[in-house]
Amino acid sequence: MSHEHHDCCAHHAHHHELVIDSLRVHYRDTLALDGVSFATSCGNRVALVGPNGAGKSTLLKAIAGLVPRTGGSIRWRGSAVKRWSREFAYLPQREEVDWSFPITVRGLVEMGRYPQTGMFRRFRDEDDAAVDAALAALDLLDLQKRQIRELSGGQQQRTFLARALAQEAHVLLLDEPFTGLDRNASRQLGDLLAKLSHEGRLVIASHHDLATAPKLFDEALLLKTRPLAFGAATEALSEANIDRAFGHISDHEDRATQQPAVASAL
Numbered sequence: 420m421s422h423e424h425h426d427c428c429a430h431h432a433h434h435h436e437l438v439i440d441s442l443r444v445h446y447r448d449t450l451a452l453d454g455v456s457f458a459t460s461c462g463n464r465v466a467l468v469g470p471n472g473a474g475k476s477t478l479l480k481a482i483a484g485l486v487p488r489t490g491g492s493i494r495w496r497g498s499a500v501k502r503w504s505r506e507f508a509y510l511p512q513r514e515e516v517d518w519s520f521p522i523t524v525r526g527l528v529e530m531g532r533y534p535q536t537g538m539f540r541r542f543r544d545e546d547d548a549a550v551d552a553a554l555a556a557l558d559l560l561d562l563q564k565r566q567i568r569e570l571s572g573g574q575q576q577r578t579f580l581a582r583a584l585a586q587e588a589h590v591l592l593l594d595e596p597f598t599g600l601d602r603n604a605s606r607q608l609g610d611l612l613a614k615l616s617h618e619g620r621l622v623i624a625s626h627h628d629l630a631t632a633p634k635l636f637d638e639a640l641l642l643k644t645r646p647l648a649f650g651a652a653t654e655a656l657s658e659a660n661i662d663r664a665f666g667h668i669s670d671h672e673d674r675a676t677q678q679p680a681v682a683s684a685l
């Protein structure tokens with residue numbers, strides 16, 4: 420199994436590895452996603468952009484196999500994605516995590532090995548080595564004994580990314596990873612996502628800040644229940660497309676003071 424990790428992407432550069440076709444997701448009577456189709460490959464960073472309730476989190480969870488589809492298909496490297504698999508790591512929004520849960524940084528990163536070891540099997544040397552490598556990659560070795568409630572926001576994000584690395588996930592599904600980070604932590608996370616994608620992982624993240632999206636991501640999917648645009652981030656996030664997603668600003672309001680990114684963050 421582990422050889423796949425090193426194979427990932429390099430030999431498949433000309434194929435789209437993640438192919439989403441006509442995806443539809445309902446929550447009881449709410450249509451959260453409809454007709455979502457796009458395809459992308461490892462080595463890319465894809466931003467999911469759209470107003471509140473557009474379905475960004477739902478799309479991340481659907482790709483991770485955490486919410487059921489009501490239509491369409493998700494294929495990863497030629498096979499249908501039906502339920503959660505080790506190759507996908509989903510990082511929840513920070514407010515969805517119970518940070519008071521008593522677990523150390525190392526303990527959380529070790530959870531990334533459970534799919535391999537089973538919860539009750541002893542860790543082998545290779546599991547410890549994978550955890551050490553993930554902690555080192557995210558500069559968390561000095562913090563490994565710390566409780567997760569004692570971390571800053573940026574350190575919390577890094578701990579979850581380390582868990583994804585320990586899991587040997589190929590696809591990182593991140594729910595608003597930049598929210599709440601200061602400038603330095605944002606820059607550090609931006610560099611890290613660039614590095615992870617250059618190593619051949621596929622990064623897909625919901626992102627609220629329209630100003631930084633083209634710099635932090637290669638591609639963007641503009642979403643409002645249905646896909647409005649998909650492609651290179653600068654093109655998908657053109658002003659005309661943004662207007663379609665976030666709604667036109669009334670003539671009576673001062674355009675210059677209306678920032679869609681700000682409005683959607685409120």
Ligand SMILES: Nc1ncnc2c1ncn2[C@@H]1O[C@H](COP(=O)(O)OP(=O)(O)OP(=O)(O)O)[C@@H](O)[C@H]1O
Binds near residue numbers: 469478
């Ligand atoms: N567990 C749920 N049960 C019922 N409806 C839900 C559930 N989760 C999300 N929804 C609804 O599905 C739609 C899409 O929600 P989703 O959280 O995916 O949007 P989002 O783009 O991530 O929004 P935000 O920017 O506010 O985080 C919304 O109408 C939301 O109210």
